[in-house]
Structure formats: C-alpha cells, structure tokens
Amino acid sequence: SQQGEEDPQALSIQEGENATMNCSYKTSINNLQWYRQNSGRGLVHLILIRSNEREKHSGRLRVTLDTSKKSSSLLITASRAADTASYFCATEGNSKLTFGKGITLSVRP
Amino acid sequence: NAGVMQNPRHLVRRRGQEARLRCSPMKGHSHVYWYRQLPEEGLKFMVYLQKENIIDESGMPKERFSAEFPKEGPSILRIQQVVRGDSAAYFCASSPFDNTEAFFGQGTRLTVV
Numbered sequence: 001s002q003q004g005e006e007d008p009q010a011l012s013i014q015e016g017e018n019a020t021m022n023c024s025y026k027t028s029i030n031n032l033q034w035y036r037q038n039s040g041r042g043l044v045h046l047i048l049i050r051s052n053e054r055e056k057h058s059g060r061l062r063v064t065l066d067t068s069k070k071s072s073s074l075l076i077t078a079s080r081a082a083d084t085a086s087y088f089c090a091t092e093g094n095s096k097l098t099f100g101k102g103i104t105l106s107v108r109p
Numbered sequence: 110n111a112g113v114m115q116n117p118r119h120l121v122r123r124r125g126q127e128a129r130l131r132c133s134p135m136k137g138h139s140h141v142y143w144y145r146q147l148p149e150e151g152l153k154f155m156v157y158l159q160k161e162n163i164i165d166e167s168g169m170p171k172e173r174f175s176a177e178f179p180k181e182g183p184s185i186l187r188i189q190q191v192v193r194g195d196s197a198a199y200f201c202a203s204s205p206f207d208n209t210e211a212f213f214g215q216g217t218r219l220t221v222v
Contacts, residue, residue: 033210033211035213041215041216042200042213042215042216043202043213044213045210045211045213048209048210088151090152094165095140095157095165096142096157096165097154097202098154099144099152100151101150102150102151
C-alpha cells in the first residue's frame with residue numbers, strides 16, 4: 001500500500017513565487033525524504049529529515065515534519081523555471097523507502 | 110566516485126523473452142534496492158538486498174521475477190517470460206547503511222512488444 005500521499009497532485013506557479021508541497025503518511029517512520037525527478041530521468045535526493053527532527057533547511061528548501069499529524073511539507077522559496085519537475089516524498093521504515101505518487105510542479109518563467 | 114550505474118538504459122524485449130537489468134551501486138555501498146515506476150506513478154518497492162542476501166522481497170511478484178546481489182559484480186534484476194505489463198522504468202538505489210539517503214541510478218526503461 002502507498003505510504004506517502006502528496007498534496008496537491010499538481011502545482012503551477014510563477015517564477016519567484018514559493019511552492020509548498022505536502023505529504024501525509026500512515027505508519028511510524030525512521031525518517032522522511034524528498035526526491036525530485038525530471039521527466040524521463042532518475043531521482044535526485046533533496047533532503048532527509050529524521051523522526052526526531054521538526055525542521056530542516058537546505059539552500060532554498062525548507063522541510064518540516066510533524067510526527068503527531070504524520071505529515072511533512074516541502075517549501076521551495078523563490079522558485080525558478082529549472083525547479084519544474086516531479087517531487088516525491090518517501091518514508092523510510094523497515095529498511096525500505098515507500099514513495100507517494102508525486103507532485104508535478106510547473107514554474108512558469 | 111561514480112554514482113549508481115544502471116544498464117542498459119533502454120531495453121526492448123518481445124513477449125516471452127527474458128530481461129536482465131544490471132545495477133552497480135556506489136562504491137562502498139552494500140545495500141541495494143530495486144523499484145518499479147509505471148507512467149505517471151510513484152515508485153513501488155520491489156526488493157532490498159545486501160551482499161549475497163535478499164533482505165526483503167515483499168514487493169516482488171512471486172513468479173517470473175528474481176533478484177541477486179553477488180559477492181562480486183552488479184546486482185541483477187531478472188524478469189523471465191516478460192509480458193506487456195512488465196513495461197516500466199526500473200530504478201536501482203544504493204545506500205551505505207540503514208536510515209540514510211538512497212542514491213538512485215538513471216533507471217532502465219523496459220519496453221515489452
């Protein structure tokens with residue numbers, strides 16, 4: 001069964017705006033990770049947040065984790081056209097990653 | 110340090126043939142994972158291997174699919190007697206140990222005709 005569920009399924013914003021993507025999950029986790037995938041390519045790891053962490057930053061990325069609500073959010077600030085891609089959250093538990101179906105982000109120049 | 114290497118990048122097989130997908134993990138990584146991605150879908154876990162051992166194959170179809178990670182050489186995902194429904198992108202990932210980020214290869218796109 002799918003563990004991570006991303007929301008929204010698709011997001012279209014103007015360059016320079018912020019993009020917020022959400023992920024909910026069902027069972028307990030060791031960590032939650034966000035990945036990016038450009039069309040027809042492999043996945044690129046963006047950021048990992050452990051279950052005992054609440055917030056993490058990496059460049060223009062900010063991720064939060066609320067284990068009581070079993071949810072996470074990924075914020076991309078000052079978006080660029082090059083951020084256009086699919087974004088996946090993945091929960092890690094029992095030594096395997098379980099992915100959601102992804103969010104398609106389009107950043108209009 | 111080269112990334113995770115998968116080959117071939119594209120593979121076309123006729124129904125009933127065998128498909129062999131190879132994955133060389135990053136240097137120093139002993140954990141390998143295989144995932145399948147259908148068009149417009151997320152990645153579905155198939156199997157988790159460490160050197161010479163299958164740790165978790167709960168996502169692997171019971172028939173026609175097998176995976177190995179020998180002491181020497183790449184990990185192999187083998188699909189026997191392929192059917193059209195096997196057409197997908199197959200991704201391999203590796204990590205040095207548990208509870209860390211996984212690094213993904215570029216995938217093998219299998220097309221069954």
